[in-house]
Amino acid sequence: MTTDEPPITISILGAGQGGTAMLESFLNLPHIRLLGIADKNPHALGFRLARLHNIPTTSHPLKLIQEDTVNLIIDVTGDPTLPPFIAEHKHSSAEVLGGTAAKVLLELIQHQTFIQTQLFQSEKLASLGTFASGIAHDINNPLYIILAMAEEIREENHLERIREHATSIYEAAQRIQAISRNITDYVRTSSHQELESIDLHARLEEALSISRFATKFREITVQKDYQNGLAIQGKPEEILQVFINLITNAIHAMEEKGSLTISTSHSNGLVQIAISDTGSGISAQNLQKIFNPFFSTKPKGKGTGLGLYNVKTIVKKYQGEIQVESEEGKGTTFRLSFPSIPPISPLKEMVSSEQP
């Protein structure tokens, strides 16, 4: 389909699992315009996603059916009384997709969603490999403390010293626990359907602590310029994946030394996040391709070429935008924006500058 043709206008009847999956898929397609989604249940699963993307929702399908600009009405309600009702009220030019045909389309869409999830997951697992030596380092230090202090306690009779060693062991074990928790959070598949309010800064902090594993020598300073109280809507694991990808890319681009700046702000109903590095930068030629699937400048086996592609897919899914500016030898800035939602709870004050 060429770009100068008008978009296909679609209305979806049914906002349960099926309607939601369909909605989610269509949101990413540039030549489809959604006119609205209807469901008898005002709390239907798909309504929240629709509202996030400014797509009208209604519990009375008649208006959507009668709409004279609609090209295609998709009925995934499974309600046997609906097809004759649609036939009676729809505009003569509107086509209807229902019954088995709608089921087949849904099957395809669900299969595609499954593949997309697998793709996210495999990229996450592959990138864990680049974290391996960092994780080993961060675990081996406290492990050494635990083993050596425990050995010490076995031969120690002085109660005060035993207590001191036990405290050291406890603290070291807590550090290993935090690392383990971080990795588990990262690797977890985001399978649940519900969108959540996401505390932006908590996710950014989590991404930073995981990204610390991505590099061998940390001579990188992190500047944080956070505007408090920002929240967006999405699946926490996916948003975390976006941040981890952008932060680890930034760290890798700087190799051993540089400055990573993360800033957040809010204006016109949008939350903005900027992630800047002082690294090697991206050539103008490559800048065009960085979001393409399987495009990578990293050596074979080091990058999957799916990182930024996944980032863009996730950002688009939550009605976000992503832009990149880069100058070779100077550094790169990624700018993200998402529709803002009111924060769930007052956020903690953040430190403005610290080591990663």
Next chain:
Amino acid sequence: MAETTAAMFGGHKTNGLVLVVDDEPDVRKVVRMTLEKAGYDVIEAEDGEKAIQEVQKGENPLMLDVIISDIRMPKINGVEAINYFQQQYPRVPLIVLTGFPDMEMATGFLKKGIVDYLVKPVEKEKLIKSVATAMEKRDLNRL
């Protein structure tokens, strides 16, 4: 540290003086405990910069027998510090003690004349043996 030096001048015979460079206080403490039990005196530094200051302090340039250093630290990192020590104090044997099990890096260091590349968690006996080997090398260097 002042005590250590005083003790040494007071005729107290120890197996040697070891500088431990690591950004984690508990790691330094653990190495200190192990080495003190084996009869060594220990001084500590939390990063490469402090290590260099420590080495230059008082009688230390003369007294120091072995340096044990991590390689991932803030400020001057261990690699830079090790290069510095090798240039300035070529007679003081160096041991790397790190959380990185990195073969390539280990080979590189050993080629450059580092006595040992130890990976945390290191067994007590292995650490003591490694320091003893370094001491032998130190004695040879002194001849």
